[in-house]
Amino acid sequence: MSSAVLDTTVPAGDDSLAVETRGLTKRFGNSNAVDGVDLRVPRGSAFGYLGPNGAGKTTLIRVLLGLTHADGGTMSLLGFPVPRHRDRALVRVGAIVDEPRFHGHLTGRQNLRIMAAAREPAAMDRIDASLERVGLSQRANDRVSKYSMGMRQRLGVACCLLGDPQLLILDEPMNGLDPAGMQDMREMIRSFVKEGRTVMLSSHLLDEIERTCDAVAIVDHGKVIRQGAITELLSGTAFELRIECSTPSAARDLVARTAFGSNVTVSDEGLNIGLAPDTKREVIAEVNRVLVEGGIAVYRLEANQASLESWFLEVTSRLGAPE
Template identity: 55%
Template sequence: MTAAGANPTVSGVDSTGPAIETHGLTKNFKARVAVSGVDLTVPRACAFGFLGPNGAGKTTLIRTILGLTSATSGTAQLLGHPMPRERTAALLRVGAIVEEPRFYPHLTGRENLQVVAAAREPESSVRIGPALARVGLAARADERVGAYSMGMRQRLGVARCLIADPLLLILDEPMNGLDPAGIQEFREMVAALVGEGRTVFLSSHLLDEVEKTCEMVAIIDQGRILTQGSVADIAGAGRRVVRLRCGAPAAAAIALKDHPSVQSVHQEEGVLEVTLSTTAGAETDEAVADVVRRLVAGGVQVYGVEGQRVSLEQRFLELTSRFETSA
């Protein structure tokens, strides 16, 4: 996949309002609630990650937003168009992969895109070549899709989205089957698409890749949105962990047992892992300084202090585990 290619800028961009917006969106399957009262806002021109455990409601929410299944209650808008009432107008500028992309295996990659383009505006056919080049399939475009690997079919799915010249791409697990080089190329392509003013809504279980690819994220579990916002803010809201190298870890653990900012202390191979109950910034800095002061005052030599970075994956596990416990 290449950053250059199909469309250097988005034509006819209407940048007013969110790309996706839902209020109280609910989808029930008889007695089972698959999506429950979801309020979701996806800004324009950003890469937005959508995360959740298996069965959390990710694909059901995507299908409901796209009008592929009807909502039980609540509202949804795509590019300012109420769904499903203005579905046709909205989907003219939306490209979507829902679950694994399907193609005619006896046709080539190019021929599959030609079938799709024939049902769209005439300009779609002109975009086929650039779209194939952009996803790195130009050299394999005239081979039958039946011989494609899973990663190649994923690339072809993205190319199929691009022939619509989309303002919004909704991609469900698009990195499945991609090798490390392919994932890096995909990440670069998403950045280029966002740079053109497009919005990429990316549902994935690859949390590390979402953290590297997306600026914003929402986490869903059991059909409910647990949190949404910038990746930095959500990861930064997680637990604060400091690793201390000290001369007497056992004595240090006892000394910190009743510290007001210390949530827990774990000792491993001469290193003390201290989990703080503070929020980010100055409060955490002051707590770390006070922890060190208390240890030194108690006669414990401190050789090193290292803050442990909280990843999106750690924050995801904290949120979903806590939700599971309280449910």
């Protein structure tokens, strides 16, 4: 028996967002692998979660999918608050976490049958179309142990498609692919978006995200540093004011109280302040005055053209640095 009343029991999240998190946090011991993440993934977009190794990309995805619990914050998938309505949300979510894992001694098709059996009955009928879609029809009856890395990734995507997903979450889908394989994966992702699906993918490759995605969040040490539409982030016209100074956090508090203090981050040497493209240079003098009058020693002021790349390079330049 079905009941139409059931649907009204689900609190409505923001339906224009495929993924929404607020203050999402996941701790391992004393460190936050996911640190107060507020994520807004618009429906119908390809959204890149971009960050260096160890930034917390896989952990965030695992938390979203309920593979590990969150220590704080809230989240919703496709408008359903999770974990409360996880089952209802995950019916229309397809995901690959880390590397896709399959039974090597079984064929690609047999693996998909096993996966389909765990989903709704219609999933079984989607096997052929899914194989076709990822270009594996000819190899569907080969054992997966004979598949290349690229073919395994494709089979992973075919597996996602079994549930006719509105949201695909792909953890490093370009990993291990040669340039042609990357190009295929990119085209596949774009074609899903064209069909109105949302694809959230993680990557440590800026270039891939720029080519594939409409929007991006840049993550480092579990924190989202920046997010938004790539066209906006890449407009390349904004300024970044770099300041070397004493007591950066006190300096940040001083600047935060000013009109130009909405986009301030603390660095090891001082502050980085994002400023609008048409910012007059008097503002730089004003920032200097506020700091000096506040008892901060200013060693250096430098205005740079900000870009997504410069942000990302700054993040990845710390790759391998102690956390």
